[in-house]
Amino acid sequence: MVSVRRDFSMVFRRRSAPGGAPAPGADDPFTVEALSYVDSLYGTALRLTRRAADAEDLVQDTYLKAFRASSQFQRGTNLKAWLFTILHNTFRNMRRHDGRNPIDVDSDVVEQAEAAGGQQQNPELLLTRATLDADLQSALDDLPGAFRQAVWLRDVEEFTYAEIAAMIDVPIGTVMSRISRGRRMLFDRLSKVRAGAA
């Protein structure tokens, strides 16, 4: 019996140099716009998975699902938010299959982390001086998943509270609370790094 299995692990490179002609069939406006978000999706996938290989798998699965379900996308609505919703749903499913909790929300850890990181310093003075990108990156990666996700989607990807709430399937009030606390935790972690470097 012939078994029909799809395997997308092809190895290929583009015929033209980067910036050359797009792949055949990729000139449809929906496709062009969807593919323009690949960097954003990958950056977000990296924040979620913290592993480059997992992030690539997640983005590939997202596009595969998006192109298959393109007829379900409502024209005139936010395509980027739609793709991010697929990304987060796919991530949740991946983690469920792995038997892992998709996003860690541990209020005790949060409280301890904030208590440990609290510093009596002038916040504006502290961060308006040059903060190293690597420090910021590492402080962000150090946040508990739920807070990192909310802060990233709001301050880096610039989604509205409502879009984030729909994306990660939690109430708007929770989103706002996570953003607020996530930012303060980030500040505390950066303060700690800077205090250590001084």
Place this chain on the structure above:
Amino acid sequence: MSDAVRDPRTPECRACEALLASYVDGEALACDCERLEKHLEACGGCRDWLGRERAAREALRARRGALRDGAPERLKMRCAAYAARNPAATDRGRSLERAPIYRRWVPVSIAATVLLAVAAVFALGVNSKVEALAVQATVDHMKCSRFNTPPGLADPAAAARQWQARFGWPLRLPATAEDGGLTLRGVRRCALTDGRVAHLIYSWMGEPLSVYVLPRQTLGVTAQYVRSFQHESVMWSQSDRTYIIVTARPRDAALDGVVAHVRAARY
């Protein structure tokens, strides 16, 4: 001051905490701003929270570009290839009504092709190993050339490395994608088996052409030609390998030339 150290907070502190994000983002309602600002005047703890939140927000927004990791080029190409391979997406702009119908027919057409292959094995007297292999390879070739042909050129060196790493046996691919009139489009694990057969996807004279490589000798050295589903299959064993070539073009001197080339190249 940290959040934990500030506990217990007053009810007003808790109410204002819920408004902090929208206040910092400039999206709070005017009445909420008024209430929050009044509280901030009196509460040093909440002013501290506001300052920390605002500072972190500004730091993040100022470095957005540096924080975003660009997607690797190979990932971009794979995602673009999904769009190219998925007519439901690329046809969307041209005919919204056609896409769902088309998508329904894709799995049906695959199932029908497989059914035909099985029917051929049992009903059309295809009972030798050679003919059964030819039918299976032809079905896989028809499916792949319709749905899985990558748009660009393959990188033979990367493909060979990846193959060896994933499946534990070497593919001896030519140094360049263009070789002997064949253009290598991709290398995939064949649907026939689980990593035991390599499927090299080529373009040849404007048509898809498949070369299947099995890492064992299962046939004789003489090339055998089998015609099924309007496709030509050629297969033979050589040293420790078995090769199957499938193309929609009928047998002619050019196809014999390809067979001779693959024999000499010993993939």
